[in-house]
Amino acid sequence: MFRVTVRDHMMVAHSLRGDVFGPAQRLHGATYVVDATVSAEDVDGAGIVVDIGRLSEHLHAVLADLTYSNLDDHEELAGRNSSTEVLARLVADRLAERAAAGQLGRDVADLAAIEVTLRESHIAWASYERAL
Numbered sequence: 001m002f003r004v005t006v007r008d009h010m011m012v013a014h015s016l017r018g019d020v021f022g023p024a025q026r027l028h029g030a031t032y033v034v035d036a037t038v039s040a041e042d043v044d045g046a047g048i049v050v051d052i053g054r055l056s057e058h059l060h061a062v063l064a065d066l067t068y069s070n071l072d073d074h075e076e077l078a079g080r081n082s083s084t085e086v087l088a089r090l091v092a093d094r095l096a097e098r099a100a101a102g103q104l105g106r107d108v109a110d111l112a113a114i115e116v117t118l119r120e121s122h123i124a125w126a127s128y129e130r131a132l
């Protein structure tokens, strides 16, 4: 399997509900380093999974909708904790929609999966992977 990964970041405000959380139950800021990885069984005629520049543009566009916002007010996250895992899935699903529309520059049938990893610090991260 071939994989290509691009990296970006986003800055958000949010609070997390539940006794499992401590101070993070209060509204606070978080900066996530976000990695998006697209995989394919084979490369295309140009020898790539998808173009890095194009994948970077789409990751940036997806994150632009979230960054500098209060995720507690986000309609897609209503009633749900914006945990690192849930945010990884949200970003992956949005990128998958773009892949399905051919916006990554390759037929989605030739792509295998997308994985998004959010690093909330240098010692903790969460990922979500889904088929394309």
Ligand SMILES: Nc1nc2c(c(=O)[nH]1)N=C([C@H](O)[C@H](O)COP(=O)(O)OP(=O)(O)OP(=O)(O)O)CN2
Binding pocket: 016, 020, 021, 022, 023, 024, 025, 082, 083, 084, 085, 120, 126
């Ligand atoms: N699996 C996950 N665990 C935790 C997440 C997460 O997104 N996924 N997020 C957090 C918080 O955002 C943050 O990392 C720390 O929160 P908090 O629990 O309030 O802080 P502390 O660990 O310092 O406090 P405790 O009282 O020890 O919980 C946490 N976990």
